[in-house]
Amino acid sequence: MRNLIEKMFMAAFRNPLLEGRHDGAVFPSPGSRLATTTDAFVVRPLFFPGGSIGTLAVDGTVNDLAMCGARPVCLSAAFILEEGLPMETLWKVVASMAEAAREAGVAIVTGDTKVVERGKGDGVYIATAGVGVLDHAGDIGPRSVRPGDAVLLSGDVGRHGMAVLGARESLGFESSIESDCAPLWPAVDALLRGGVEVHCLRDLTRGGLASAAAEIASDADCGIRLVERAIPVREDVAGACELLGLDPFYVANEGRFIAFVPEASRFTALAALRSVGVSADAVEIGTVSAGPRGLVVLESAVGSERVLDLLSGEQLPRIC
Amino acid sequence: MKYLDEYRDAATARRYARLIARRVTRPWTIMEVCGGQTHSILRHGLDRLLPGGVTLVHGPGCPVCVTPVALIDRAVELARRPGVVLCSFGDMLRVPGSRGDLFSARAGGGDVRVVYAPLDAVALAERMPDREVVFFAVGFETTAPANAVAVARAAELALSNFSLLVAQVLVPPAMEAILASPGNRVQGFLAPGHVIAVTGVEAYETLASRWKVPIVVTGFEPLDLLQGIAMVLRQLEEGRAQVENPYARAVRSGGNPDALALLARVFEVVPRSWRGIGEIPRSGLGLGPAFRAFDAERKFALTGTGAAEDAACMAGSVLRGIAKPPECAVFGTRCTPEHPLGAPMVSAEGSCAAYWRYRRPGVGVGA
Numbered sequence: 200m201r202n203l204i205e206k207m208f209m210a211a212f213r214n215p216l217l218e219g220r221h222d223g224a225v226f227p228s229p230g231s232r233l234a235t236t237t238d239a240f241v242v243r244p245l246f247f248p249g250g251s252i253g254t255l256a257v258d259g260t261v262n263d264l265a266m267c268g269a270r271p272v273c274l275s276a277a278f279i280l281e282e283g284l285p286m287e288t289l290w291k292v293v294a295s296m297a298e299a300a301r302e303a304g305v306a307i308v309t310g311d312t313k314v315v316e317r318g319k320g321d322g323v324y325i326a327t328a329g330v331g332v333l334d335h336a337g338d339i340g341p342r343s344v345r346p347g348d349a350v351l352l353s354g355d356v357g358r359h360g361m362a363v364l365g366a367r368e369s370l371g372f373e374s375s376i377e378s379d380c381a382p383l384w385p386a387v388d389a390l391l392r393g394g395v396e397v398h399c400l401r402d403l404t405r406g407g408l409a410s411a412a413a414e415i416a417s418d419a420d421c422g423i424r425l426v427e428r429a430i431p432v433r434e435d436v437a438g439a440c441e442l443l444g445l446d447p448f449y450v451a452n453e454g455r456f457i458a459f460v461p462e463a464s465r466f467t468a469l470a471a472l473r474s475v476g477v478s479a480d481a482v483e484i485g486t487v488s489a490g491p492r493g494l495v496v497l498e499s500a501v502g503s504e505r506v507l508d509l510l511s512g513e514q515l516p517r518i519c
Numbered sequence: 520m521k522y523l524d525e526y527r528d529a530a531t532a533r534r535y536a537r538l539i540a541r542r543v544t545r546p547w548t549i550m551e552v553c554g555g556q557t558h559s560i561l562r563h564g565l566d567r568l569l570p571g572g573v574t575l576v577h578g579p580g581c582p583v584c585v586t587p588v589a590l591i592d593r594a595v596e597l598a599r600r601p602g603v604v605l606c607s608f609g610d611m612l613r614v615p616g617s618r619g620d621l622f623s624a625r626a627g628g629g630d631v632r633v634v635y636a637p638l639d640a641v642a643l644a645e646r647m648p649d650r651e652v653v654f655f656a657v658g659f660e661t662t663a664p665a666n667a668v669a670v671a672r673a674a675e676l677a678l679s680n681f682s683l684l685v686a687q688v689l690v691p692p693a694m695e696a697i698l699a700s701p702g703n704r705v706q707g708f709l710a711p712g713h714v715i716a717v718t719g720v721e722a723y724e725t726l727a728s729r730w731k732v733p734i735v736v737t738g739f740e741p742l743d744l745l746q747g748i749a750m751v752l753r754q755l756e757e758g759r760a761q762v763e764n765p766y767a768r769a770v771r772s773g774g775n776p777d778a779l780a781l782l783a784r785v786f787e788v789v790p791r792s793w794r795g796i797g798e799i800p801r802s803g804l805g806l807g808p809a810f811r812a813f814d815a816e817r818k819f820a821l822t823g824t825g826a827a828e829d830a831a832c833m834a835g836s837v838l839r840g841i842a843k844p845p846e847c848a849v850f851g852t853r854c855t856p857e858h859p860l861g862a863p864m865v866s867a868e869g870s871c872a873a874y875w876r877y878r879r880p881g882v883g884v885g886a
Contacts, residue, residue, distance in 0.1 A: 502532060503567050505876075505877040506878060
């Protein structure tokens with residue numbers, strides 16, 4: 200995926216805003232700074248414990264804006280519907296989007312709908328784009344990350360990916376794990392209001408914590424050291440991962456992020472995060488180092504070290 | 520997490536490391552047979568807790584890695600046929616055959632589905648009577664009982680549209696082939712606990728006495744592995760060659776009698792070709808006389824014969840414990856998980872993938 204982005208999209212669309220290599224782009228407008236981002240959602244099944252493709256379509260874009268330090272203001276939504284999709288299913292998706300938009304405090308202000316032939320889509324695909332406003336002067340992104348920065352994590356990891364896997368009939372395991380899908384702006388807002396000089400934020404979606412950290416280490420050209428024991432994974436998530444041979448640090452989340460802040464303000468930052476429901480269990484999980492550049496090193500639970508790299512392809516349940 | 524955290528305790532791990540360091544008087548080479556053990560060792564950095572003279576080499580216990588290219592070609596060929604649903608465990612999908620992998624067969628319109636249990640494939644065959652459902656039965660003695668259950672169930676239901684493409688292999692003949700190979704350097708084995716939970720220790724006792732090699736039945740958690748290593752080293756230092764089973768929380772020495780009875784009913788022992796190693800007599804399972812109607816290779820005329828491996832790839836030596844992945848000239852250069860030349864790089868269980876995933880030059884040296 201990253202290869203595709205670098206070699207095809209970056210090469211073809213190259214411009215200074217894109218080269219920020221972040222979740223969204225911040226651009227000037229008279230009197231203020233705005234951020235914009237876009238995301239497309241293809242998830243199977245459409246509904247899973249704790250959310251649906253509709254909640255993801257809102258929270259995913261809202262969260263990418265939040266990762267730029269931008270207060271989400273409005274969204275667009277484009278629907279690609281497969282012929283024969285029951286109206287009741289679409290109603291449920293739209294209702295979940297409306298609910299998620301209310302919770303996130305954004306308005307869905309424009310949209311589009313196309314219908315494709317039966318067999319050409321998985322029921323519903325949704326693409327959303329969003330605009331947010333920056334109420335502060337900071338530069339939040341990989342280029343602001345500095346050696347010595349503390350790495351904070353907003354809560355436990357791995358729930359969303361395991362909830363979706365559990366909901367897939369073909370895997371035949373039942374679990375009560377619910378997706379962590381949630382808007383992250385309140386947590387970012389708390390950090391900024393708390394006066395923390397935020398260097399970088401990144402939500403832990405596809406590829407999970409490990410891939411997010413690896414991307415930032417690479418883009419910021421520094422090293423990141425994480426401590427395995429400090430990273431919370433709920434027992435049911437850890438158990439399901441063990442069973443399927445998956446690494447929870449690579450499992451997707453939809454309501455979790457990491458924050459890079461100066462070491463001196465890490466306690467202020469943690470207190471701010473913990474004052475908000477979505478990041479009430481925030482913890483410090485590591486630090487930024489000068490090297491080895493571009494690599495994330497994890498101190499393992501038994502006191503040794505290993506590398507956390509980008510996820511190559513998708514994680515596949517293993518044979519035995 | 521209960522039943523896991525107690526086997527990942529850092530202080531106990533350090534105690535084991537000190538015990539091992541005190542016990543060892545000369546260099547030894549030990550092989551962990553199973554790919555799951557290899558990953559655990561590298562993921563937790565256990566090899567780095569050992570004294571310099573103790574070398575761990577990584578065995579052939581990765582079913583994806585040893586499945587011959589010809590069989591993958593046949594699976595791809597089946598997946599591309601109209602009317603066929605090919606079901607497989609997830610990690611087989613990315614393994615390249617000579618004409619693409621199962622992912623590319625799916626991208627080309629083939630119906631390839633990931634299932635977690637073979638019985639799910641039987642259920643699929645029941646639901647889709649107008650389609651041929653084929654399950655790619657890959658694995659060691661650990662997956663064989665579940666595959667046997669699936670075939671027995673399909674026979675009970677008299678399903679004529681279900682079959683197995685069998686690539687089932689056995690551990691002890693592979694260990695024997697490694698010991699018998701001219702370049703062998705393995706002096707002791709960590710035997711795969713979960714395989715022995717099915718089969719029991721008998722075949723391993725024969726190996727230990729015939730080849731004078733210590734074998735310790737070992738689990739997969741860091742402390743299980745360190746304990747296994749400590750026990751193999753103790754036998755080596757004392758000049759003993761026995762089978763020991765400290766993994767008693769999972770393994771009974773007699774194995775699982777119900778599973779063994781089912782295996783004997785459904786399968787028969789056959790010669791199998793191992794990727795990177797070659798043909799080993801009596802090293803695999805095929806469907807027995809009563810269940811041949813469920814054999815996909817008989818049912819469909821399959822032609823996939825495989826192709827020569829990339830000459831630069833050292834997978835064969837890696838799988839026999841003669842070389843370690845970083846010793847291969849193309850490791851991390853021409854061969855990466857994105858563009859694997861050999862199966863140990865593509866599979867989640869493969870030792871090349873483990874080195875690539877957890878190790879980089881300059882990280883954790885001496886840690």
